[in-house]
Amino acid sequence: MSDQPQLTISRWIWRRLIGELHRRGQERRESGAFLLGVRQGPRASVRDFCCYDELDPSALDDGYVTLHSRGLKALWAQCRARQLDVVADVHTHPGPDTRQSTLDRRHPMVPVDGHIALIVPNFAHTTRWRLDGVGVHEYLENGWRSHVTPQDLLRLSWWP
Numbered sequence: 001m002s003d004q005p006q007l008t009i010s011r012w013i014w015r016r017l018i019g020e021l022h023r024r025g026q027e028r029r030e031s032g033a034f035l036l037g038v039r040q041g042p043r044a045s046v047r048d049f050c051c052y053d054e055l056d057p058s059a060l061d062d063g064y065v066t067l068h069s070r071g072l073k074a075l076w077a078q079c080r081a082r083q084l085d086v087v088a089d090v091h092t093h094p095g096p097d098t099r100q101s102t103l104d105r106r107h108p109m110v111p112v113d114g115h116i117a118l119i120v121p122n123f124a125h126t127t128r129w130r131l132d133g134v135g136v137h138e139y140l141e142n143g144w145r146s147h148v149t150p151q152d153l154l155r156l157s158w159w160p
């Protein structure tokens with residue numbers, strides 16, 4: 001078995017992502033983003049991200065993240081134009097608990113087998129250099145499989 005993780009993110013993109021999630025959530029509401037990247041077989045590497053409230057200005061208004069159809073339309077247009085795929089999604093939780101809420105489990109952002117949903121603790125007021133405490137949830141046909149920062153699923157890399 002290869003030790004290549006399923007999803008790789010450069011430290012620079014992760015650092016920028018955590019900064020944006022923190023800023024947009026203002027430490028009082030959840031925020032989130034789609035991770036855009038390229039797939040090679042079962043593996044994917046992240047090239048950029050797109051915050052929910054960029055796609056849909058009302059996405060954070062309820063305190064938890066929701067994306068309406070215009071937001072999804074904007075997302076697919078951006079993916080097509082940049083020739084990138086949605087390889088994962090990420091959202092923040094208020095406290096240290098990065099298990100999925102009932103809402104998270106019932107409403108996957110991308111209900112595709114193998115899709116990864118990340119949850120970042122403390123409204124992303126957290127380290128920008130490590131994956132400590134990040135919840136990693138994998139959507140499978142028969143339900144979710146959850147982990148806390150497993151190295152085989154998600155890894156930060158030094159290269160872009």
Ligand SMILES: [Zn+2]
Binds near residue numbers: 091101104119
């Ligand atoms: Zn959640």
